[in-house]
Amino acid sequence: MRVMAQLAMVMNLDKCIGCHTCSVTCKQTWTNRGGVEYAWFNNVETKPGQGYPRRYEDQGRWRGGWTLRHGRLVPAAGGRVRRLLSLFANPGMPHLDDYYQPWTYDYRTLTDAPLGDDTPVARPVSAVTGAPAEVTWGPNWEDSLGGAPEHAAADPVVQRLGREVRFEYEQAFMFYLPRICEHCLNPSCVASCPSGAMYKRSEDGIVLVDQDRCRGWRMCVSGCPYKKVYFNHKTGKAEKCTFCYPRLEVGQPTVCAETCVGRLRYIGVLLYDADRVGEAASTKDEQRLYQAQLGVFLDPHDPAVVREAQRAGIPHDWITAARRSPVHELICRHRVALPLHPEYRTMPMVWYVPPLSPVVDALAGTGFDGEDSGNLFGAIDTLRIPLDYLAGLFTAGDPEPVRMALRRLAAMRSHMRAVNLGEPPDPAGPARVGMDAGSVEAMYRLLAVAKYEDRYVIPTAAVGDAHDLEGIATTCAVGGDGGAADGSTDLFVWRDGERPAGLFPTLRREAP
Incomplete structure (x- = not known):
């Protein structure tokens, strides 16, 4: 066992109202300058929809993420030779029009135009x-299904559901999906x-991204399956x-969490x-990857x-923060x-x-009590589209974890x-x-009425080392076969070749 710590985020989609405040504040903080006009580190998509960039979920085209080859993880874009051959002509990289052509307006025409009719x-x-x-x-462009049904049918997840539901989908279900970089454990x-x-x-x-080392090859753009590198x-x-x-x-x-209107x-x-990350990511059955990742997480209350x-x-x-972590509780x-x-x-x-709200609304529209747990459980199992669509988004098509999550949310609503x-x-x-009244009420306190200090449990042990942290030399150089650049299987490569004893080593980067 090699224990490491990671800051993670959970978003409650039931509370997102699609106001885009998170996107705007992130834009003003991080990308309000030339060269990244089109970039949104945080964006809010309407589902169903093609997303941003368009159809980023279509990995048959973009070839992002990882794939299994002879039981080993390799980048879906190909090994080192393939990447070398496409270094100067990469067909798997989105064009500007796949994001959008950022525009402003010729306001000078308004201010300098001569008098006329x-x-x-x-x-x-x-x-x-x-x-x-x-x-x-x-x-x-597709905000609040504004582009449907013309564009929603091009959503890759919708296309996998089948033609018989494709054109009814917008009338049955809609929700907002805020997206940021996933800060993955196994980043492609x-x-x-x-x-x-x-x-x-x-x-x-x-x-x-180390801006001093970056040479602008843009392989990271094509390698990220979420298309969150710009x-x-x-520059x-x-x-x-x-x-x-x-x-x-x-x-x-x-910033996106601080300014979130819905507190989601x-x-x-x-x-x-x-030590178990590589094994979990190599799980053969895609529908078992969710359970495999759960097996990587450790119980911070376990003395061992x-x-x-x-x-x-x-x-x-950090250990204390892990014990109080709202992310650990929800996941x-x-x-x-x-x-x-x-x-x-x-x-x-x-x-x-x-999200559970659309299920409740659909049930209430039939004349039944939309908050009764018995009715809700039946609605979750019988509504054709939402469960399959959510499973396509969150569990590689396996409906059981989604069904259980929605049933637990329904039980919480009925109980409260x-x-x-x-x-x-x-x-x-x-x-x-599989819950009792105490656990249901604890989940309610976290999801519905959690205070600021309960939603954001961030350790402050690094306050005195904040300046030194910018120079941490933990360059992650993963090789094309899923291991490190030196052929080892350790995700973290250290300058001196040895893993330091402390979590905050005062190491500096070597010159590129």
Whole structure:
């Protein structure tokens, strides 16, 4: 057992109202400059929809993430030889139009136009080239199903459901899906980087880009199956979500979480066994990848885990934070949070609580009590589209974990309605989903009424080392066969070849 710690995020999709406040604040903080006009480290998609960039989930085209070849993990884009041959002409990389052509307006026409009988018009111009542009797509083009049914049918997950449900889908289900970099345990973007500029920090698991080492090959863009790495065409460097690490290092949540109107984001520490990551990601059956990743996470209340964590140099504050982690509660204890597209085999660390509200609304529309647990359980099992679609998003098509998560959310709603109305709760409801009244109420306190300090449990042991953390030399250089660049299987490569005893080593990067 090799215990490591990672900061992770859970988003409760039941509470997202699609206001895009998280996207705007992230944009203003991280990408409000030239070269990344089109880049949104945080974006909110409407599902069903093609997403951003368009059809990023179609790995048959983009070939992102990992695949199994003779039982070994290899980048889906190919090995070292294939990547070398496509270094200067990469067909698996999205074009600007796949994202969208960022535009502004020719406001000078309005301010400088001479007097006349005609009303001047500020026409759109490209924010990249300055030439007149035709607005045909945008990052929120499908917002609130605004583009359906014309565009929703092109959603890769919808296409896998079959033609008989494709055109009815928009009337049956809709929800918002906020997305950031997944900061994966097994990041394929890091494995794809020829220069070793992409790395995963050992102290908190955040995946970053060393701007000094980056040579602009853009292999990381094609290697990421979530398409959350962007190319700055002015600096010639790759950029991505940093998980707001300067804020986290002083105990503050990410900007997107801090400004979230719906209070749907949770940040906490997860302890995991680094020696089991490769084995879990190599699980042959895609529909078992969710359970395999759950098996990687460790119980911070287990004395044996605590001893190994202390031996690995994880500070006491991080172990304490892992015990109070809302992320651990939602993922490992209550089992209501699920990973996004585990079939990419990157072991994502941003998980989602699937939405239940549309199920309740659909049931209430038939004249039945939409909050009764018996009715809700039946609705979850009989509604044709949502369960299959959610399974396609979160469990590689396996409906059982999604069904159980939704049933637990339904049991919580039914139980808490009885409590709030002063009625005796039915103990059979929680018992049918393997819970009791205490665990249901604990889940309710976390999902519905959690305070700030309960939603963001971020260790502050690094406050005094915040400056030194920027120089951590934990470059993650994963090789094309799933191992490190030196042929080992250790994900973290250290400058001196030895794994340091402390979690916050004062090492500096070697010159590129």
